[in-house]
Amino acid sequence: MPISNAIALLPTPFYQPIGNEMALFEYAYRNQLPLLIKGPTGCGKTRFIRHMASRLGRPLFTVACHDDLTASDLVGRHLIGESATYWQDGPLTAAVRVGGICYLDEVVEARKDTTVVLHPLADDRRILPIDRTGELLNAPAEFMLVVSYNPGYQNFLKGMKPSTRQRFISMRFQFPKPEVEQIILIQESGIEPSMASQLVTLAGALRALKDHDLEESVSTRLLIYAAKLIKDGFSPIESCRSAMIETLTDDLETVHGLMEVVHAVFGE
Numbered sequence: 001m002p003i004s005n006a007i008a009l010l011p012t013p014f015y016q017p018i019g020n021e022m023a024l025f026e027y028a029y030r031n032q033l034p035l036l037i038k039g040p041t042g043c044g045k046t047r048f049i050r051h052m053a054s055r056l057g058r059p060l061f062t063v064a065c066h067d068d069l070t071a072s073d074l075v076g077r078h079l080i081g082e083s084a085t086y087w088q089d090g091p092l093t094a095a096v097r098v099g100g101i102c103y104l105d106e107v108v109e110a111r112k113d114t115t116v117v118l119h120p121l122a123d124d125r126r127i128l129p130i131d132r133t134g135e136l137l138n139a140p141a142e143f144m145l146v147v148s149y150n151p152g153y154q155n156f157l158k159g160m161k162p163s164t165r166q167r168f169i170s171m172r173f174q175f176p177k178p179e180v181e182q183i184i185l186i187q188e189s190g191i192e193p194s195m196a197s198q199l200v201t202l203a204g205a206l207r208a209l210k211d212h213d214l215e216e217s218v219s220t221r222l223l224i225y226a227a228k229l230i231k232d233g234f235s236p237i238e239s240c241r242s243a244m245i246e247t248l249t250d251d252l253e254t255v256h257g258l259m260e261v262v263h264a265v266f267g268e
Contacts, residue, residue, distance in 0.1 A: 015051035034122040034145040039173025042219020059100035061091040069110040099142030107147035122167035189227035
């Protein structure tokens with residue numbers, strides 16, 4: 001089963017805009033257009049969706065996609081009760097019924113035959129056929145389909161099919177500019193501006209490295225983790241090692257190389 005949840009009308013989480021992404025999201029919502037978001041791990045895609053769902057006053061149904069995800073996980077299935085079977089909506093169906101936002105995180109991790117169920121919802125039909133119940137749901141104007149993935153992980157076997165991709169408008173997320181990332185760190189952790197500046201400088205130095213075999217570079221999320229440890233009194237060097245360096249790689253030689261960058265930035 002997928003990891004899914006609905007968040008209805010909770011306080012709007014903090015989100016620092018980077019460009020015109022908020023305006024584009026609102027235009028897509030008003031025009032009933034599905035949205036695809038591309039970007040590296042930890043750059044703020046999920047936080048952005050949560051912020052926009054709250055801003056628009058719509059319940060959010062989130063699905064963490066994986067290679068065992070089935071169409072039934074999204075749409076629903078019959079379950080066995082005490083005296084009879086009953087139908088249980090999946091998160092996609094639930095979002096259509098209530099006019100919510102359905103967010104499929106890392107959508108390309110799901111099997112390609114599963115994502116086909118999105119096609120009639122992601123074009124001008126905006127319908128969801130439920131074969132097992134005989135229902136044909138028409139998505140209300142408030143319903144929105146949003147998917148995301150990390151292009152850095154994609155290969156020939158796990159790319160999104162053109163027939164699926166061309167049903168969405170798309171936006172690309174990058175890591176924030178240094179001045180924006182510093183604001184995010186201060187807001188999320190309460191860390192001093194000078195220390196936030198050092199962490200952002202470290203992130204820039206680590207992201208610029210090309211000679212280390214890393215699947216991903218340091219994310220804004222990991223910077224926030226380090227900032228929270230430092231704010232609570234943990235050593236900056238050890239905070240960076242635990243929250244960033246050891247998370248990025250298991251190779252001891254690479255850890256030593258990256259820690260040299262940490263010591264250079266913090267002057268220890």
